[in-house]
Amino acid sequence: xxxxxxxNYTILEELGxxxxxxxYKAKEDNIRFVALKLxxxxxxxxxxxxxxxxxxxxxxxxxxxxxxxxxxRYKAGHYLVMDYVRGxxxxxxxxxxxxxxxxxxxxxxxxLEALEYAHRIxxxxxxxxxTNIMIREDGVVKVMDFGIxxxxxxxxxxxxxxxxxxxxxxxxxxxxxxxxxxxxxxxxELGTLGEVDARGDIFSLGVMLFECLTGRNSPTRERKxxxxxxxxxxxxxxxxxxVIKATEDDxxxxxxxxxxxxxxxxxxxxxxxPDQRKWLKLVLSALFVAATLTVIALILxxxxxxxxxxxxxxxxxxxxxxxxxxxxxxxxQTPLDSFQITSGEHTIGLVxxxxxxxxxxxxxxxxxxxxxxxTLKRSFSGTTLTVxxxxxxANAYLDGEFIGITPxxxxxxxxxxxxxxxxxxxxPAKDSTMEIxxxxxxxxxxxxxxxxxxxxxxxxxVPNGTVSVGGESRQVTGASGTSFRxxxxxxxxxxxxxxxxSKTASLTLRSGQSSTLICYFETQxxxxxxxxxxxxxxxxxxxxxxSMGNEAPAVIRLGPGKYRLSVAKDGYTMVEQExxxxxxxxxxxxxxxxxxxxxxxx
Numbered sequence: 085x086x087x088x089x090x091x092n093y094t095i096l097e098e099l100g101x102x103x104x105x106x107x108y109k110a111k112e113d114n115i116r117f118v119a120l121k122l123x124x125x126x127x128x129x130x131x132x133x134x135x136x137x138x139x140x141x142x143x144x145x146x147x148x149x150x151x152x153x154x155x156x157r158y159k160a161g162h163y164l165v166m167d168y169v170r171g172x173x174x175x176x177x178x179x180x181x182x183x184x185x186x187x188x189x190x191x192x193x194x195x196l197e198a199l200e201y202a203h204r205i206x207x208x209x210x211x212x213x214x215t216n217i218m219i220r221e222d223g224v225v226k227v228m229d230f231g232i233x234x235x236x237x238x239x240x241x242x243x244x245x246x247x248x249x250x251x252x253x254x255x256x257x258x259x260x261x262x263x264x265x266x267x268x269x270x271x272x273e274l275g276t277l278g279e280v281d282a283r284g285d286i287f288s289l290g291v292m293l294f295e296c297l298t299g300r301n302s303p304t305r306e307r308k309x310x311x312x313x314x315x316x317x318x319x320x321x322x323x324x325x326x327v328i329k330a331t332e333d334d335x336x337x338x339x340x341x342x343x344x345x346x347x348x349x350x351x352x353x354x355x356x357x358p359d360q361r362k363w364l365k366l367v368l369s370a371l372f373v374a375a376t377l378t379v380i381a382l383i384l385x386x387x388x389x390x391x392x393x394x395x396x397x398x399x400x401x402x403x404x405x406x407x408x409x410x411x412x413x414x415x416x417q418t419p420l421d422s423f424q425i426t427s428g429e430h431t432i433g434l435v436x437x438x439x440x441x442x443x444x445x446x447x448x449x450x451x452x453x454x455x456x457x458x459t460l461k462r463s464f465s466g467t468t469l470t471v472x473x474x475x476x477x478a479n480a481y482l483d484g485e486f487i488g489i490t491p492x493x494x495x496x497x498x499x500x501x502x503x504x505x506x507x508x509x510x511x512p513a514k515d516s517t518m519e520i521x522x523x524x525x526x527x528x529x530x531x532x533x534x535x536x537x538x539x540x541x542x543x544x545x546v547p548n549g550t551v552s553v554g555g556e557s558r559q560v561t562g563a564s565g566t567s568f569r570x571x572x573x574x575x576x577x578x579x580x581x582x583x584x585x586s587k588t589a590s591l592t593l594r595s596g597q598s599s600t601l602i603c604y605f606e607t608q609x610x611x612x613x614x615x616x617x618x619x620x621x622x623x624x625x626x627x628x629x630x631s632m633g634n635e636a637p638a639v640i641r642l643g644p645g646k647y648r649l650s651v652a653k654d655g656y657t658m659v660e661q662e663x664x665x666x667x668x669x670x671x672x673x674x675x676x677x678x679x680x681x682x683x684x685x686x
Contacts, residue, residue: 090163093120105137109168118156121164140164143207143230145559148548148582151198153218153228155559166228171221174292175214182299185320185354192293192349194225199289200342202227203282205582210280212288213267214295265455266305267291270333273455274398274421283335286345290330290338297323304331307396322352395448397425399432401458406436418458425454434458467522468494471506472529478508482518497526506530510538537572537595544602546674549581563602572597579603579669584643587669606641607667607675613637613651613683616659621683623651636681642667649679656683 085108088095093110099119100107110120123137141164144155157165174191177183183191195217202209209216209230218226265273269287272280291302294310297319303310310331315324326348332338339345399408401418408420411430415423418434427448434442439460448454471480473490480492483502487495490506497520504516511532520526543551544565550557553568553575560566572595579587584605593599613623613636625632625640628648632640636651642665649663659682667675 090120090122091159093118093163093165095120110165112165117168119153119166119168121166123162137161137164140230142557145550145557146205146207147202147230148550148559149198149201151194151225151227152202153226158558167226169218169220169226169228171219171226173215174217174219174296177219178214178296178299180299182316182318183296185297185318185323188293188296188323189349189352189354190223191219191225191296192289193346195227195289196342196346196349198225198227199282199285200346203285203342208280208282209285209288210272211264211268212285212292213264214292217292264288266302269335271335281335282341283338286330286339286342287332287335289342289345290327293323293330294327297327302331309333320352320354323349323354326352395425395427395454397423397454397456399423399434399456399458401434401436401460403436403439403460406434406439406458406460409433409435432456434460436460467497467499467520467524468526469497469518469520470494470525470527471504472527473506473508473514474529474531475508478506478511478514478532481505481507504528504530506532508532539570539572539593539595540598541568541570541575541577541591541593542566542598542600543568543577543579544600545579545581546602546604547581547606549579549603549605552578552580565600565602577601579605581605581643584669587671589671601671602673604670604674606643607670607677608639609642609649609665610639610676610678611636611649611651611681612678613653613681616682616684621653621656623653623656623681623683626650626652644668651681651683653683655686657686658682659684 085095086097090110092113094114096109096111096117098106099109105121105123108120108122110118112118138160141155141158144153144164144166145158148154153169154167155164156167199209207230209227211229212227216227216229218228220226267288269280269284272284290310291304294302294314298315303314310328312324312328326345330338330345339348397410397420399418399420404418406418407414408416408418410423410425410432412433425448429445429447432444432446442458442460446454469482469492471487471490471492473480476490478490480487480490482495482497482504499520499522501517501519504518505513507513511534514530514532516528516530518526518528541553542565543553543560544563545551545560546563548559548561550559551566554570556568558566570593572593574590574592577589577591579589587603587605589601589603591599591601611625613621615621620637622635625634625636625638626649627640627642634640644667647665647667649665650658663679665677665679
């Protein structure tokens with residue numbers, strides 16, 4: 085891939101690989117560096133993985149925060165384009181050594197501010213871990229990888245490798261609960277993603293906070309709780325308490341919001357404050373420790389290796405009640421929880437009447453949490469459905485479920501009466517009704533009408549935000565905007581700014597028309613103060629009774645709302661009263677307002 089040109093992006097080097105795709109450093113139009121995430125070729129036709137990819141794009145498109153990696157572009161089913169972050173992951177920064185508590189406080193203050201923002205607008209990350217946190221060269225923290233945000237299931241392959249760091253991705257055929265062992269909250273490991281709320285992200289942050297403060301793997305990797313005994317003297321007591329509260333098994337006992345955890349973190353004192361009584365106790369106990377070391381060593385030496393933690397297996401299926409066979413021996417029914425398993429290679433089979441048997445292989449390390457989620461397929465009824473369209477290449481949906489791109493051949497269908505729809509960009513959707521009977525081979529051909537008339541529309545938001553039209557949302561920055569190809573006709577356009585709300589407009593486009601519509605959320609207000617003789621005199625700008633920190637003459641920017649403007653200078657009084665302004669978003673260009681005040685000596 086290195087050196088290859090994809091659209092207007094030149095691939096330069098590989099940055100990393102994940103379960104869904106590969107991230108490359110690329111150059112856009114030979115101008116700027118970006119991070120280009122391509123969906124893995126192994127999963128390019130896997131609808132579940134394509135859904136993950138699209139969900140990541142939609143989640144990122146709603147986010148505009150300095151500590152969250154920004155989405156620049158999304159091409160459906162192909163790639164994501166994101167800001168290129170030059171730096172290291174938090175995992176690399178820690179590197180097995182405790183970080184300075186002061187720096188830890190700075191990093192997690194940024195993380196919590198980013199998550200408080202994301203949670204506030206309804207986005208929960210659900211996969212926070214050190215490899216998903218970047219520390220830029222200038223120290224700025226960036227949260228990335230929203231691949232499982234708001235999703236309900238994760239699809240992977242029949243053969244799964246389970247190790248201390250959790251499951252590695254594999255081929256299609258097995259549905260797995262998505263979680264990162266040790267970092268994901270208990271409710272995420274034992275339930276489904278749909279049950280995870282913002283408190284799941286707080287648990288993950290608590291685990292990462294522990295590892296940054298101690299430089300050691302968290303006990304949660306072995307399903308153990310973090311206690312005060314897990315911290316050394318170098319960790320401030322208040323920060324240890326935050327870790328313990330954030331990682332409570334019962335989420336009702338954790339911090340309930342990122343804002344609550346952030347307030348607690350800001351109150352901590354990271355300075356080193358020696359506790360003389362503690363050191364005295366340590367010195368007095370040293371002799372006792374030394375005297376017992378030999379006895380403890382002998383006891384530990386004689387302990388058998390069998391007392392070490394062993395891997396445990398949890399298996400959940402949809403539907404439940406399937407018999408679970410481990411190495412061809414029946415070990416229980418789903419849901420199967422915390423079944424002890426030996427390390428090495430194993431086979432797992434699930435059998436349930438009325439459903440196809442499912443078999444998979446897995447490799448288990450010496451210590452690991454093996455959490456598997458399977459979706460069972462109903463036994464084939466003997467009926468197949470083939471769908472053709474003219475032209476081909478249309479998305480086909482049976483009873484609202486995507487079944488492939490036409491021509492769809494030999495799709496296994498259940499008897500019944502279902503709506504059938506085909507959709508192709510530039511054509512009106514085509515609907516039909518299918519009556520499917522058992523043990524039949526059914527073929528249907530649907531013709532799409534001629535392409536509808538198209539128009540081009542460029543939409544922009546100043547200073548930045550999101551635009552939505554025709555069922556598609558994109559994040560944009562500034563007046564350069566982003567271009568949409570739309571059907572001719574009337575469209576509702578929604579401009580959204582993260583701080584100033586939304587502005588809706590209705591626009592009618594003719595066939596072949598090219599139009600531009602920019603929403604300016606801020607208005608430029610030029611404030612001048614003069615003496616009675618008309619000479620300029622510097623004065624402090626006051627907005628809604630608060631100082632802006634700068635002096636007139638100056639130009640300030642104000643977003644939508646009502647404002648009271650005035651100026652102040654020692655020894656002077658204003659001739660005029662306060663000026664009242666009402667600012668609204670503008671679709672007619674950048675608004676500019678000039679306000680002049682006259683000052684008179686007291």
